[in-house]
Amino acid sequence: MPGFVVVGAQWGDEGKGKLVDVFAEKSDLVVRYQGGANAGHTLVVNGKKTVLHLIPSGILHPKTQCVIAPGVVVDVFGLVNEIKMVKANGYLRDPSQLKVSDNATLLLPYHKLLDAAREKDLAEGKIGTTGKGIGPAYEDRASRRALLMADLFEPETLKAKLEFAIGEKNHLLKNMYQTEGTDPVALTQELLEIARELAPYRCDDTSLFVDKYLKENGRVIFEGAQGAMLDNFHGSYPFVTSSSTVAGSACTGTGLGPSRIKTVTGVFKAYTTRVGTGPFPTELDNEIGAKIRAEGHEFGATTGRPRRCGWLDLVALRYAIRINGMTNLALMKLDILSGHDHVGICNAYNLNGQTLTELPPSTQTLSRVEPVIEWLPGWKEDISQITEMTQLPPAAKAYIEYLKTHIDVPIEIVSVGPGREQTLWIRPFFEG
Ligand code: GDP
Ligand code: IMO
Ligand code: MG
Numbered sequence: 001m002p003g004f005v006v007v008g009a010q011w012g013d014e015g016k017g018k019l020v021d022v023f024a025e026k027s028d029l030v031v032r033y034q035g036g037a038n039a040g041h042t043l044v045v046n047g048k049k050t051v052l053h054l055i056p057s058g059i060l061h062p063k064t065q066c067v068i069a070p071g072v073v074v075d076v077f078g079l080v081n082e083i084k085m086v087k088a089n090g091y092l093r094d095p096s097q098l099k100v101s102d103n104a105t106l107l108l109p110y111h112k113l114l115d116a117a118r119e120k121d122l123a124e125g126k127i128g129t130t131g132k133g134i135g136p137a138y139e140d141r142a143s144r145r146a147l148l149m150a151d152l153f154e155p156e157t158l159k160a161k162l163e164f165a166i167g168e169k170n171h172l173l174k175n176m177y178q179t180e181g182t183d184p185v186a187l188t189q190e191l192l193e194i195a196r197e198l199a200p201y202r203c204d205d206t207s208l209f210v211d212k213y214l215k216e217n218g219r220v221i222f223e224g225a226q227g228a229m230l231d232n233f234h235g236s237y238p239f240v241t242s243s244s245t246v247a248g249s250a251c252t253g254t255g256l257g258p259s260r261i262k263t264v265t266g267v268f269k270a271y272t273t274r275v276g277t278g279p280f281p282t283e284l285d286n287e288i289g290a291k292i293r294a295e296g297h298e299f300g301a302t303t304g305r306p307r308r309c310g311w312l313d314l315v316a317l318r319y320a321i322r323i324n325g326m327t328n329l330a331l332m333k334l335d336i337l338s339g340h341d342h343v344g345i346c347n348a349y350n351l352n353g354q355t356l357t358e359l360p361p362s363t364q365t366l367s368r369v370e371p372v373i374e375w376l377p378g379w380k381e382d383i384s385q386i387t388e389m390t391q392l393p394p395a396a397k398a399y400i401e402y403l404k405t406h407i408d409v410p411i412e413i414v415s416v417g418p419g420r421e422q423t424l425w426i427r428p429f430f431e432g
Contacts, residue, residue, distance in 0.1 A: 002262035003210075003220040004430070005247045008227025009266035009320040011274040013300070013307065015332035015415060016267050017041025020057035020223045022423050023430060028218035029065045030058030031210055033253030034243040035225030036073035036107055036137065038130040040301025044418040050089065051301050054079050055098065056223050059091055065213075067206050070103035071243070071253020073137040074149060077109070077190075080197045099203035102150035108191075110169040110182045111136040117177035127239055128276030130302050138242040140165070152195040153202065159188050207255030214260055222250035222261075228320035229274075236363045239278025247324040263429065266326035266409075268317055269333045270399075273307040275300050279367035282310035282346045296336040311344035311373060314406050319359035321409055328429060330413035331403070334396065335422075340378035343399060346371035347406055376402060384417040389424050 004023065008014045021043040024030050032039075037053035044050075045060055054074060058064035068074060079100070086092045111133030118135070119126045129135065140146035145168075147161050163184050170181030203209060213220050226245040229235045233244060243249065247264040251257060271292055274280045283289065289309040292298065298307035320326070337343055349356040349369035360366050379395040386392060392400075403411060414424045 001214065001217045001219060002260050003214060003222055003250070003256075004263045004265065005222040005224065005250045005261055006265050006267060007224035007247050007324055007326075008230075008245065009268040009317055009324070009326065009329065010227045010272055010313075011229045011280070012225075012227040013040070013273055013275070013298075014227060014267040014269050015330070016224060017043050017052060017057045018332070018415065018418060018420075019265070019267055019330050019413070020221055021045070021060060022420050023221050024058035024061045024064045025420075026219065026430065027058060027064055027221050029067060029210065029213045029220045030056040031067045031069050031206075031220065031222050031250070031254055032056045032072050032225065033069040033222055034071045034245065034249045035241065036132060036134050037075045037078045038132045038134045038241060038302060039225035041223075041225075042301050042418065045420060047419070050086070053082060053302060055082050055086060058221065059086055059098065062091070062093065062097065064097075066098045067203070067210060068098075068100045068104055069206050069210070069254040070101045071249060073105045073107040073134060073141070073243075074100065075107040075132065076152070076194045076198060080194055083197075083201075095200035098201045099206055099209060100149055100198065100201045101206040102148065102202060102204045103206075104149045105137055105141045106147040106149060106151065107133050107137040108147070108165075109187065110166060110173070111140070113173055113179065113182065114169060117173060117179050121177060126277060128278075130300075132302070135242040149198075149202070150204070152191060152198065155192060158191060162188055162191070210254055210256065214256075222254065224250070228324060229316060231323070234323050236278045236366055239276065239363065247326070263328065264324055264326045265412075266320060266324060266329045267332060268312075268320075268329060269296075270312060270331060270337045271296070271333070272310045272313050272316070273298050275303070275305050275307050279363060280308055280310060281316075281349060281366065281369050282313045282344075282371045282373075283308050284310045288340070291339075292336060295339070296333055311346055311371070313346045313371065314403070315346060315349055315357065315359050318407060321407060326409050328410050328412040329407070330415065331400070331411050332415040334414055335382070335384040335416040337396075337399070338379055338381060338383055342375045343378045344373040344375055345402065347374055348372040374402075384422060386416060387424070389414065389426060
């Protein structure tokens with residue numbers, strides 16, 4: 001059976017983790033294929049919250065296999081802590097439930113130091129990264145000097161590669177950024193310890209592992225991190241992350257061809273948020289934005305930073321649908337829009353008197369557009385306990401109808417709360 005990709009359709013934090021956890025109940029395998037611990041995916045089960053950064057969001061279902069594929073940059077210290085956290089909560093009892101590719105990139109402490117140093121150096125022009133070392137780790141991969149997971153298990157290779165890598169990084173850190181470097185001897189020792197902890201999760205070929213599931217009719221979910229507008233090539237560069245966040249990355253990051261994908265589900269919130277710097281046309285730097293932030297608990301799951309909030313941006317959503325080839329959509333956090341007299345939706349931009357209905361590819365242009373806001377009647381009712389679409393207030397139904405007429409792929413799921421049970425299926429495509 002071909003795979004299902006779940007990707008963010010905005011600037012990240014759309015609720016991918018919740019949706020993947022819901023899908024995972026009926027899935028055999030969940031694969032993380034890009035990004036790293038910059039992701040913060042929140043799962044709420046029986047009122048208890050779990051935030052995952054590297055472990056796939058299938059881990060709370062003991063029968064669901066989880067894979068970290070080659071496209072991920074793995075903060076091995078973070079991963080060991082995360083494994084401890086899920087184990088302490090009674091999950092991951094059998095280590096074979098999690099497989100980490102030998103070919104994934106190691107993200108090491110010096111990547112975080114460089115990330116911090118570069119941000120400091122950029123001052124006002126900073127990207128506002130999560131500080132997790134993502135950019136420097138992907139740079140190393142692209143420039144062919146990265147250490148891989150497999151190197152952890154070869155002490156001599158590890159030592160030699162680390163010495164080489166740290167030589168260069170320390171030069172940069174000390175001489176260019178005037179900050180402390182890393183001690184290669186101490187780090188080698190720490191990594192040998194980490195290697196012992198991660199040995200049970202080692203997998204030499206996760207592509208082959210995933211391929212077998214697909215061939216044997218297993219249901220495989222590819223869990224995206226970040227969102228379309230943070231894609232390194234197609235997002236608002238340079239205010240983006242360092243990986244490709246679009247659905248095609250599920251193939252390149254895992255090592256499978258595009259014919260193995262059946263469904264691309266785009267996850268979007270009923271409003272928009274963004275963390276970090278960069279253009280955000282529908283941003284509400286006012287009381288309404290603050291109300292959305294407070295009610296939606298819009299604070300970063302990875303860094304705790306307040307998320308910038310704004311109305312739903314259909315121009316950006318249509319762009320995300322196109323560059324991902326989305327086949328359907330999941331509308332999240334509709335409950336958070338309750339309580340407004342009117343709800344705004346941006347369906348076009350205005351650029352010097354000209355109306356744009358497609359997202360301008362240039363970041364400079366995007367930073368100059370004004371959103372054209374359409375106003376729809378709001379609703380006051382708490383919708384977080386409803387179990388059927390028919391129970392939605394008429395204004396919420398009208399809101400969804402409006403969306404349907406302005407985007408050309410179906411909305412098939414509506415989420416009205418963080419819990420698994422707060423998920424309304426318009427069409428149970430996932431069962432079929
Ligand atoms: P992700 O990075 O895409 O997985 O999203 P995050 O976990 O960073 O942020 C989404 C937040 O919204 C989390 O705190 C979720 O528990 C929460 N959430 C997800 N869906 C809903 C929903 O429909 N309603 C509400 N109120 N919260 C939701
Ligand atoms: P999930 O998977 C929201 C943002 C950062 C910054 C930019 C670059 O939880 O949706 P990086 O640390 O990647 O170099 O930062 O990307 N960013 C995210 N924003 N959700 C995420 O992940 C993000 N991962 C990175 O805030 O603007
Ligand atoms: Mg998140």
